[in-house]
Amino acid sequence: MVKRLLMASIVPALLGSAVAAAPPVSAPPVAHGLAVTGADIVTLSGGAILRNFTILVADGRIVRVGPASRIRPPAGYRIIDARGETLLPGLVYMHVHLANTAGADGDAAQRALAVMLSYGVTTVRSMAGGVNHIALRDAVERGRIPGPRIYAASPALHDGNTTTPQQAIAAVDRARTAGFDLIKSHNLPDLVVWQAVQDEARKVGLPVAGHVTNEVGLSRALAAGEEVEHLDSALAELLPPGSRVGYEQVPPPAILQQLDQIGDAALTALAARVKAAGSVQDPTLAIFERLADMDTPVGVLSARPTMRYVPPAVLRQWADQHRQFAAEGGLSGVDADRLVRIRRRIVAAYHKAGVPIMAGSDTAQSFQVWGDGMIAEIEALARAGLGAEAALRAATIVPRNYLRGLVNGGSSLHWKADFGAIEVGARADLILVKGSPLENLAVLREPDWVIAGGRPYDRATLVALRDRAAADAAASAPAAPPPDPAVPAAQAPAANGDVASAEAIIAALYAVISGKAGEKRNWDRFRSLFYPGARMIAIHRDAQGQARARIMTPDDYIARSQPLLYKMGFFERETRSRRETFGDLIFVQSDYESRHQPNDALAFSSGTNSIHLLFDGTRWWIITVAWS
Known part of the structure; x- marks a missing residue:
């Protein structure tokens, strides 16, 4: 039985280093004056749509919003004719994994950022921290490479590198000094060590997000204020205490059968506790639903169009992992359905209780990649009971509000969390699409324009970003062992x-x-x-x-x-x-x-x-x- 399902911190190291045939697409400069005219704005409030509006952007900020009949773009402004199209805030991707590279032309991190941007992702939280992510964050801010704004988590703290309170304190302090924005808690089953991480992070003003082991339990995580990923420990909370050990994110079949019998009252009570604690949750539904899909052949998954952004060696690795999970996971089709069902029911109960839910898909892994994986997560949240509008809020307004509630806005650089809405003064993070995402979320996959911090990318540029990423992935090869063994390459893909x-x-x-x-x-x-x-x-x-x-x-x-x-x-x-x-x-x-x-x-x-x-x-x- 697979004890822990999502160990994605390894995935970025396997994405290889690409040899690009040509430099990637450059980031355009921040527009001094930009007018999006005649757009229908999705307000993400009660289904309201503002018809035929114009938005003025100057130096990376929204400076005016109003009916097109009342706003005339100033002379010298670049005009984007948005008549008949829908404008919404840029997407905020709260759980993604980036390779530990600094964004050199064609490398794995640069490729991931380019693909995400092409899908309308304008802010991202990298949850597999690496020493190069601080430089990567800076490269995006300076416009050296196209990409979303990055909130960078520390290297993951787990029972392989953090086994004493002293190590926990030292690791948190190193993360603070290095300039990371948050602490990534991974597999920390020792209560004393886990608590030391929480205490030190609170002392130095860094939030903690990540996994919650069943040994720690959801109640302690709620009390500490840790932002919980993957619905960790929520399943265990629904069971008698004696049933909570021996597994983590994927319970064995007997436990799944028990969970399938849980009544609505227990879910309502759990959701009320989570809401009362002020907890924010990032369920990552889509990746679990992908992993639980035992019916779709590996060949079909490998042939999906978005797999062109993944190096062939990594696709082979994912295929092996999929087969291994099917063989060793012990989940029948019935068990997989039960896993998906209980996770959706928990999310639905959380939403009904008013628990803030954020969108993050834990990509890239298991035939789910950056960008498209974000849309898949929004769709999964909508299916779970949020509906399209609340699912879009989970990818815009909710993460903005979460960050606003943190010390320094959740940023080591003291950024204000001023994205996620189309309003005067907000950072100019915008997506323009054909059709209404409230009616069909799939339209998010092909934006006509993406504006990231005032940098405008038209459809041709977005397509070029994808094509360049695909070419780089196809040309990628395992990195040669460097003199410094800090980031070695595997001789063969590791499961x-x-x-x-x-x-x-x-x-x-x-x-x-x-x-x-x-x-x-x-x-x-x-x-x-x-x-x-x-x-x-x-x-x-x-x-x-x-x-x-x-x-x-x-x-x-x-x-x-x-x-x-x-x-x-x-x-x-x-x-x-x-x-x-x-x-x-x-x-x-x-x-x-x-x-x-x-x-x-x-x-x-x-x-x-x-x-x-x-x-x-x-x-x-x-x-x-x-x-x-």
Whole structure:
């Protein structure tokens, strides 16, 4: 059973570095004078539409809004004839993952920003922090690259890099000094460590957003004011206390069956608690619904038009992950429907109770990409019971209000959260579309114009951004190992769950070499666990009884072991583990037993694996394995 479903912090590291055939599309300058004339404005208030209005923009701000009959654009203003089209605020994407790159021509982060902008996303919150995201944020603000305004989360804090209160305090302080806008809390099951993160973040004025483990529980997160992603721990809150352990975001079938029997009264009570706490929620419905879709063939998913923005190697990785989840997740079609249904019911109850809901889709992963994934999330929220208008508010006004309620507007640069509405004084973040999104949300996928902070992008430019991103993705290749191992490239795509924690990568190591006689091992999966240049060391005694070390690369190990492992049944499992941390290096002493069949009463071999691991800020790597 997959314990934790969304480990997207690894995904950006796998998006590769592109070799662009030509420079990407440049960002236009901020318009000194811009008039959008004759537009129908969606007010996002009670379904009201202001017909035939004109909006004047100067130096990145909306300076006037009114009926077209009463406003004449000043001389020298650029005119956008919007008659018969609909104008609405730019979209605010509250959960996305960007590669840890600085936005060089054609790199993975630049590609993602360009695609998002082409779908009308004008503000984004990056939830997989990297050291380069501060420079990336600056590059967008200066107009060096086209893209939405970025609110940058810190590198994720989890049980692989934050295991003591002291480490928690130090990590929060480093994030504050570096200029990140918020703390990303990931898998922090230790209550003392989790609380230390909350306390220190509050002390230095940084908000906390992210995961909530079942060990921590929703009640503590609500009390602390953490902004909750993925509806984390909400499912557990609906169950008796004894049923809340052993899983995280995707419960096993027996628990899903229990959840399917939960009555409306329990959901109403949960929603009332969340509302009373003043909590803001980012459900990320669409990505769970994509993952739960076991019926659509991988080939169909891979052929979707938006997959052209994804490098071929990553598409293959996603296909493997999809098959792995189907095989190991233990979810039948009925179970998947139950998962989708309970999540939608929770969102509907939250909405009915007045809980603020924001839109974020946790892309890019699992055949859902930036931009289009945002529209998919808006559509999923609408289906869950919000309807089109409230779903659009979740992508505009609600995140604006959330940020306004934070210290410094949720920005280390003290930005005012002045987007999300078409009103005088607001930042000029606007989308112009054909048709009404209140009637058909799909029209958001093909905007005619996007204005981001006063920078106007017409349809031809938006198409060029997409085409350039597709070309860069097609030309991308795994990055060569740099001299500094801060952001290495995998020799083979790594499965999301395999490299998300120290425990996961060790479990994957044992799993991939184990199998029945005649069963081929997945050696690409095996290779993906190892850092470039990693070594495997077998300690043995020669004919004279002298201890020797056979030093191998992973490929050497495959060449030596593959015939034997294929011939005989071989199952190796960990029996005990000890771990010590030294800075960025973790040493794991992993005792093991080997059997020919998994249920054999006696092991034919036992020993210990001495494993050195590195966490680079986005994923785990095996540096060395030595065994005897």
